[in-house]
Amino acid sequence: MNPVMITIPEPCHENWNNMTPVEQGRYCDVCSKEVKDFTAMNDEQMQSYLNKTTDKVCGHFKASQINRELITAPRENGLFKHLWKLLLPVFFFAPKAFAQKTLPQNLQGKDSVVDYTHKRLVLGMVVKGIGIIPQEKGIKIITGKVIQKGSGDAISWVDIRIDDSVFCRTDVEGRFTLKIAKDKLNGTIKIGAVGYVSQELKVKKIIEKEGQQIEIQLELAMSGGISLVNPAVKKTNQQVVKKEMSVVKEKYTVLNDKVKIYPNPVANGNTCSLQFNEVDKGEYTAILTNIDGRAVQQTTFTVPDKNYVFHLDLNKEVSAGAYLLRIMNKDGKLFYNGKIVLE
Template sequence: MSNIQNINIPKPCHQSWQQMMPAESGRHCAQCCKTVTDFTTMTNSQVIAYLSNTGNVCGRFNEQQLTNLNHQFSADIPATATSGWKRLAVIMGIASFALSFKAVAQNKPATTVQTPKPTGDAGSIMLGKVVATTDAAKTRVITGHIYDDQNLSIPGVSVKTPSGLTRATTDTAGKFRLTIPADTKQVQVLFIGYKPLLVDICADENYQVKLTTEQYGMLGEVVVTRTPIIKRIYYKCIKRPIRKIFN
C-alpha cells in the first residue's frame, strides 16, 4: 500500500468535461492547458499506483469512486497507526521511568511533553487538481432530481456548496449525487438560461428541484419602417427648398 491517506480536490475545475478535447489519458483543458486524467476508467489499485508515482495531477473522479478510495485508506491506516503508537508508548514509558528515577534521586519534578495530534481537512469533488490529505471531514450525501417548468429533466446542471469546493453535475436524467460537509445549510443550483437557485439543506437526503427560465428582453429580427419614397422626394425636392426661400 502507498503512503497516501486521503484523496480530495479542494479547488474544483469549472470547465465542462464534455467540451474538452479528447487526449491520451483523459481530455485536454484549453483553459489551463493541462490534460485532465480520467480516473473513472481505472480500478482503485490503478488510481493509487498512478498517484503514487505522479505529482501535480488534474483528474476526474466518480464521486462514489473517491468515497470508496478514502474508505480503503481509512481501513488500512489503523494497523500501521496502532503499531506506531505502540512503539511510541514503549519509548515514552522508558523515558518516564528514567525521568521518575532521576526525580527521586535529585528531588526534582519531571516534566511531561505532550505530542500534538495531526489535524487535517478533506473534501470530495469530481473534477480538478488532486491533493492527498491526512484526515477525512465529516460529510453527508444528498441526491436529487432537477427539472424545468414543463417537468422535463435538465442534464448538465451544476449543484455546489456556496464555497464552490464541492460540486456535482446532473446526468442525462437530471439526477445528481453530492457529498457535502455535514454542517452545510444550502447548495446552489446553476445552469445557463435558468434563474440561479439556493436550496435549503434539511434532514432530507433526496431533493426535487424546479428551475425557471430567465426573463430576457425582446429578441427577434429588427424591422425598420421608412417613409414612402414619394413623400421623401416631395420633402427633399419641393417643400424643403421652398422653406429655405421664404426663411
Template sequence: MNNQFSLQINAPCTENFDTFSSTQQGGFCDSCKKEVIDFTRMNTQEIVHYFQANTTQNTCGRFKTHQLKTYDHPIQKRSKLSFISGIGLAFIALFSFGKIQGQEIKNQTNTSDQNTAKLQDTTSQKNITVKGTVTDDGGPLPGANVILEGTTLGVSTDFDGHFEFPEKLKKGDVLVVSYIGFNSKRIVVQNENSAQSISMKVNLKMDSCVLMGKVAVNKVYNSKRN
C-alpha cells in the first residue's frame, strides 16, 4: 500500500532567499519567476498536508536538512468515487502541464532581425569548455555542485571530484561551486583553465544547513503483508 513519500533536492538553488519579495507562503524568485515555499516554518503535518494538496505541481522550496526525509501519508479508505476522481485528477494534471509549458515557451514570431543578430553574436561567444577538480584539504569532493550563476544549469562532481560543465560558456560567466558544510566559491570564467583546480574551505561558523531548490517527491511502496 502506497502511504509514504520522501523529499529530496536534486539541484540546490544558489539564489539568496533573503533578497526575495515576500509572499504568503515564502518568497518570489526573480530569476526563475516562481514562488519558493518556505518549509522551514512548517511542522511535519503541515508539510504532508501541502504535498497532499499539490500533487500535480512542481514545487520550489526552502528546507532545513533534517526535513528532507520520508513522510507518512494518513491512510484513507477507498470510496466509490475514487476511480472517477482519479480520472479527473489525471485530466487536471494534463491540462496544467500544458499550461505551464505554454508559459515557459517564449513567443519569437515578432522578434526583429536586429535582436536575432544580437542573439547569434552572444551564442557565438560561448566557446569555452570548462572542466576541473573540486577538492578540500583531505582530497576530492564527490557530489559537489557547480552551477552557472543565475540559472539552474549545472553539474555535480564525480567520485574523484572531477567535472565537465555540460554546455560551453563565454568569458565573464560565473560558476558557483557549493558543498554542504563548506563555504561556496564563485569562479569567473576567463578561459578553459579557470576552474581547473578548486579548493573548498570548511564553514566553521555553520551550525545548521538550509537547502533551497526544486523538490523531488519520491513515493515509497510498502509491502501488503502485515
C-alpha cells in the first residue's frame, strides 16, 4: 500500500457525545450521516479501511492520527516465511542465558506496552483524493498553529498564502497544514486575519523547522478610525525648523450590542440577517472588507423602525474567508464593526 496522510481541512463542530451510538461509531442528526470511529484503529487498519471504501467518509480521530504519514508494516514474502520456520529450532535450543538476561528494575513485572494518552479528538470529513494526501516527492508539509500575541488564544480562519497561490486556512483551534512545492522554496508566506496585523515570513525560514509544530503569533490591529492632522510647521528666518505630523484616533462609539448578525458563518452567495435593536431610523451602509482593508461589497439600505431586520444579500463572487463587516450611519460615522465568515 502506498503511504498516505489523513488531514481534516474543515473539522466538524458537532459534539461527539451528543450523537446517537451505532455499530461502527455514531450517527449525527445534524448532518444526517454516520460518523466512523477510527480512534481504536492502528495506522494499517485505517489505511486498509480507507482504501477499500469508495464513498466519502466522516470520521472521528485522535489528534495523533492526522497530519502525518500513516505507518504500515512491510509485507512478509514467502521466502522469509519458510526461513522463519527453519530458524525456530535455533531459538528453542539457544543458551538459556539468552532468556535469563536480567531486566532493569523499572521494567520487571511489566508488559511491553507503551501507553499513550490523547486528550484532544478531531471530528471531520475525510474525502478520498482530498482528505487522504499521498506523499509526493519533493513536497514539504508544514503544520503549525496561529495564536494571538499576548493572550495565546488560538485564531481561526487565518488565511495563509505563498506568493498569492498556495493557500490554506486555520481551523477552529488555529491549526493549519501547508504543502510547499520545490518551486515555492524561495517564496514568502503571507499570514493575515481580520482584526490582526498581517505578517510575512520567508519559506526557507519555515522549512528549517519542518517536522516541528510551528507557532505563529499575530498582533491585534489598532481599532478605530484614523484621521490625519495638518502638519504643524514652525519657521525661523524663513527656514523650516521643525515639522510634526500627528496621527490621532477619531472618537466614536461602536454599538456592537445593538446589531446582531446571523447566521455566522454564512454560506458564500447566501443571505445573512442584520438585526437592529433600539436604533435610530434612517439610512445605513454596510461595507464588507477583506484582510487587506479593501472593500469587496458595499450596500446602502434604510432602517424604517428602531427594531428592524435587514436581509443582506452577499455577492457570490466574494471568495470564502473571514471578513470585517462595518456599518456606517447616515452621518458617515462608524456604527458597528464585527467579523463575519463566508464558507
